Amino acid sequence: MSTLLKIEIVIADEQAEEAEGFISTRVAHGWEEGEAENGRRMTIFLEDHPSGKLIAQDFQAQFPEASVTFSEEEPQDWVMAWKDFFTPVTCGETFKIFPPWLNEDAKNGTTHIVIEPKMAFGTGHHPTTSLCLGTIGTLAKEKHIHSGQTFLDLGTGSGILAIGLAKAGLTGVGLDIDPIAIPCAVENAEINDVADSVEMAVGTIDCLDEDVKFDLIVANILSGPLIEIASDILAHIAPGGSLVLSGILAEKQSDAVAQAYDRRGIGMPQRFVEGEWVCLVWENIKR
Template sequence: MPKLLRIQFTLSELESDECQVYLGARVAHGWEEKPLDDDSIFYTIHLEDHPLGMEIVEEIKTRWPDAGCVGEEIEDENWGLAWKDYFEPVTCGQFEILPPWLLEKKTEGKNHIIIEPKMAFGTGSHPTTALCLELISKLADEGKLNANMEFFDLGTGSAILAIALAKLGLKGVGVDIDPQSIVCAQENIDNNDVDGIILSVGSADSIDPKLKYELVVANILSGPLIELCPDVTARLKENSILILSGILVEQSEKVAAEYIKAGLPAPEIFTMGEWAGLLWRDVSAEDE
């Protein structure tokens, strides 16, 4: 019988938000959370991919050394497929995100994005991804996006945002520091039959520094967004658009302040539950 890798660890509630963002980026099909009496949370993950699973174990041990993270092989009792029974299409603005096995459920009149839920961030179910898709839809509805524009997608993950933009006719570049994300991203791009997307392993500084874009989107964590501020703003053309997400509401002002300090105006801040998205509609040359 095939074996699964089971990963288990415990974190405090104070660490849960950061953990959920991390797991959303690495375990797109989901995980189990069990509250404990001491206000901590016990996490369980089941994975079919053992090498990548062990990478996650090591990453969790590095990020949260006191979490007691362990990974062990167990007999596969169809856990690897059972989660599919609970996966539903996700609607974000004018986009509908579906896995390949639910194409018959697609809604007419929507831009359909086919995503194979794997270990790469972006199935549309997490508020940070949904916020980005909602803002992209809003900009499209306002006529702010057109097929002559080029985008830069920092931390592309599953390439869901790049695919959404390609569905609107834009072309651009998606980068991610995780090579496996680029593999998943290319598979999703192929499944959606879109072109004009170039993928690269790396961060904001991984391509020609002279390249600038009409739209930059970055759905990563607030810490990296602050750290990468100079690299992100350096990618902006005159009258460009910037979307930042992956930010907790209480962190949004701090992230915004860093970009204001870099010369940008104050952004519009949109929220979804505990999460925030920052939008700059027109970054002028003097703001760069």
């Protein structure tokens, strides 16, 4: 087995919450965290060294005063470690997330999604993923989205949101800038028998043809990019469509994101909060 890339970050206490938000959108399997002499220490283990170094470079660019160091570590049995603590997750009233070794036959009124825990973000355990899936379930229940419609999942990660939408009867596209994520997303779509309903690809919203419109766009990424590409996102929403945004800290970032979209004529969103995170939702958008 190849060695793991160990990334150690030391950051001031006052920036720790924002740093956690950044890391959680890039690292699927969590990280170790504890006290350091000058703040908080966060330790990440990654299998893919080029991808890991890119994450660390992006982190250093956003938090230039933080200390970021690398080292090599011998791998542990990560599959067994996953099995020790990965438990099923209920997301809203509709979806329940399982790893392959814990999936159960009884549905009990829920839609099951099976996710193979790997390098891509999105196992259902993070509040932003749970919030988005819960929102998708609510939109489907209230008929704001339904079978036959189309979607874009921007920042698809493990493909979990795209899979949920496909199981709700929609067809669409999952995009991610991380080339490691797409094979994971394709595998998960196949495991869930929705591969024919979702096209997964490496890329950003810029890779779409200008005239392509979707009935629903979901984007669980960082607040900064959500603000920067607000016009691009809205340009691809069909009349009467819906928009779901997350990856946003409720207190520090939600107002700025909401206002960026309000300024473009769609009004202020509904807000759904879980812990320190928020999901912003617009329905029946008319522009």
